[in-house]
Amino acid sequence: AQSVTQPDIHITVSEGASLELRCNYSYGATPYLFWYVQSPGQGLQLLLKYFSGDTLVQGIKGFEAEFKRSQSSFNLRKPSVHWSDAAEYFCAVGARAAGNKLTFGGGTRVLVKP
């Protein structure tokens, strides 16, 4: 069965500083990987996704993520954080099987200090 671990429950970062969110997955084959963001009181919005090919993936809002098969990781990064990046971030792995189901990590809440 697939699983996702986000080791950091909360992260506090100063505005303008860099941000890295960790994601480790368990899946028996090459995974589909996603990062979603949830602003307070909102639904989830897709930031970026990895299916195959280039292991460095660019997303919206200046985010990028790198797939490292040897480490079973898909960490999310942003070079310079803005106050509007305060949100909860979810990593997810997708099954290449019937239903195209997603398995989510527990989430990382990001607080941005002025």
Add this chain to the structure above:
Amino acid sequence: NAGVTQTPKFRVLKTGQSMTLLCAQDMNHEYMYWYRQDPGMGLRLIHYSVGEGTTAKGEVPDGYNVSRLKKQNFLLGLESAAPSQTSVYFCASGPGLAYNEQFFGPGTRLTVL
């Protein structure tokens, strides 16, 4: 396009009451999903559907039922609500292609007293 919409946005139930949550999508997606979100646990899949008239169990299906009578709608029912079902419920839809990207609704906050 409205995308994925959910009705209602908030609801308070007493233990043992029943209710139905409605999800509607206007993107002509084949696949639809119901999740619940609880603190520290991310989103967990309750039930899903791969097409009109089909439903299947997800990770946490107990206490819930679903129906997909029309392609654009996916209903989640609680027949006898319990306090353990207090949660935020999200509906999502996807095109059913290989890359399984899902589009989410705004959520329904349910409290069971």
